[in-house]
Amino acid sequence: MYPRFSETFIVTEILALEEQGADLEIFSLRPPADGRFHEALARVAAPVTYLPHHLKATELWQVLRAARAELPDLEAHLDELLAAAPDDAAAAVELAAQVRRRAITHLHAHFGSVSTTVARLAARVAGITYSFTAHAKDIFHADVDPADLRRKLADAAFVITVSDYNLTYLRGTFGAAADGVVRLYNGLDLDAFAHRAALPHPNQDPAIVGVGRLVEKKGFVHLVDALALLRERGSAARLELVGSGPEESALRARVAARGLGDRVTFHGPLPQGRMADVVSRASVFAAPCVVGSDGNRDGLPTVVLEALALGTPVVATPVTGMPEAVRNGETGLLVPEADPVALADALEYVLSDHDAARERSAAGRLLVEDLFDTRRNAARLQARFAATARFAVAATDHRAPEAPAVGPAPDLAGVAR
Incomplete structure (x- = not known):
């Protein structure tokens, strides 16, 4: 779905790629579900095409009939298309036709679930390469089909994942099929998240802020319980929840x-x-994430990176990739998941020791600048796109191509691990 209100990291990546000179088009499987949009969307230059969805039988035949003229080898992929859900197959056929019509050279999908299903099928029908970014729910959720994910990992020109934790899991679980996976962190537009060092506010009760969808994996139930413990200890802290x-x-x-x-x-x-304003005014940012009962969990929440960039002290749990940004005692504090007492202790420590909190705040900003700058990370992604395109052109010309490196491409040291 594009645009999706909760997926600011995708818009940030698109803008950074366009700044790098990438010629992009956006294809969405679903129209947006609500009327709320972030300001940054107005700066995206790429055109957006919405692919067919919930088609009637007659409409499905129309898609196939129209595409056949542009995809003469469509029948060769009929078995794979028939194995897919009808909506996914129709979207893939239409996307493949658009690829041929617009001379698109590569498809990249976010999330290894339905979006990659469509991108993979479309790429195979159109005869081009594809890649995808694997995040969290598309890796860890109980509904993930391991055989399907293994096939996608093996077929892709390369796969991006957003944390070292994910990279280790994918390589350990899927072996050689995951050899093409590289870690590249989601980036932030650091100009939009200037360091504000929001500590503390005189004449105001200390504010704890939590940001995210109000779902099990965010662990906000434990944050409410921790606030109750703080009140029992005499703290005047209040809680602000965004989402x-x-x-x-x-x-x-x-x-x-x-x-x-x-x-x-x-x-x-x-x-x-507005979310950044709320976070920057808070005394502490809490991310008490947990592994959900269905296996769902956060990868490395973008909003945690935003809090670190803004300078708001962070207390979090060591779920998946969180310790890669929230380094305990250095850039923030980590507590065990689903432990309101430990969470209350850490929040109380931040609220009482301002000097230590400021030191961690400064270190957090430096870490974000070093690892999570969207311009630097988009340049690395664009280099990988370019290497894949060069390989595809060379293969088409029947030359002896140099395969795109799974290891470091230009400025990729430390990314492909």
Whole structure:
């Protein structure tokens, strides 16, 4: 789905790639589900095409009939198309036709689930290469089909994943099929997240902020319980939650049951600029993420990187790639997941020792500048696209091509591991 309100990292990547000179087109499987948009969307130059979805039988035949003239070898891929869901097959055929029509040389999908299913099929039908970025739910969720993911990993020209944790898991689980996986962190536009070192605010009760969808894996239920413990210890801390989701009613009920109604603010979803203002004014940012009962978990939440960039002290849990950004005692504090007592202890420590919090805040900003700058990371991704394109052209010309490196391409040292 493009644009999706919660997926700011994709828009950030698109903008950075365009700044690098990449000639992009965007294909979306679904139209946006709500009318909220981030300001940065206005700067995206790439055109957007929405692929067919929920087609009637007659519409499906129309897609196939129209595509056949542009895809003369379509029948060779009929078995694979028939094995896919009808919507995915129709989207793939239409995308393949668009690829041929517009002379597109490579497809890249975010998430190894349905978007990569369509990109893979379209690339095979159109005779081009594809790649994808694997995040978290598309790797760890109980619904992930290991055989399907293995096939995608093996077929792709390369695969990006967003943390060393993910990289180790994919290579350990899928062996040689994951040889083409490289780690490249999601980047931030550091100009939009200037360091503000938001510590502390006089004449104001200390604010703890949590940002994200109100779902199990964010662990906000434990944050509410930690706030109740802080109140029992005499703290005046309050909690601000930014986001919405299916657990909102249960969280509001828990807040009421703990008698915290006057200390918790539910902001709902906010545009990126307003969210940054809330985070920068807070005394501490909490990311009490957990592994969900269905295996779902965060990879390395972009909003944690944003908090580090802004200079708001971070308390988090060591779920998946979190320790790669929140280095315990250096750039933030880590506590065990689903442990409200440990979470309350860490929050209390941040709120009481301002000097130590400032030191971690400064270190967090430096780490983000070093590893998570979107311009630098987009240049690495663009280099990999370019290497793949050169290999494809050489192969088409029947020359002896040099395969695109799985190891470091230009400025890729430390990325391909």
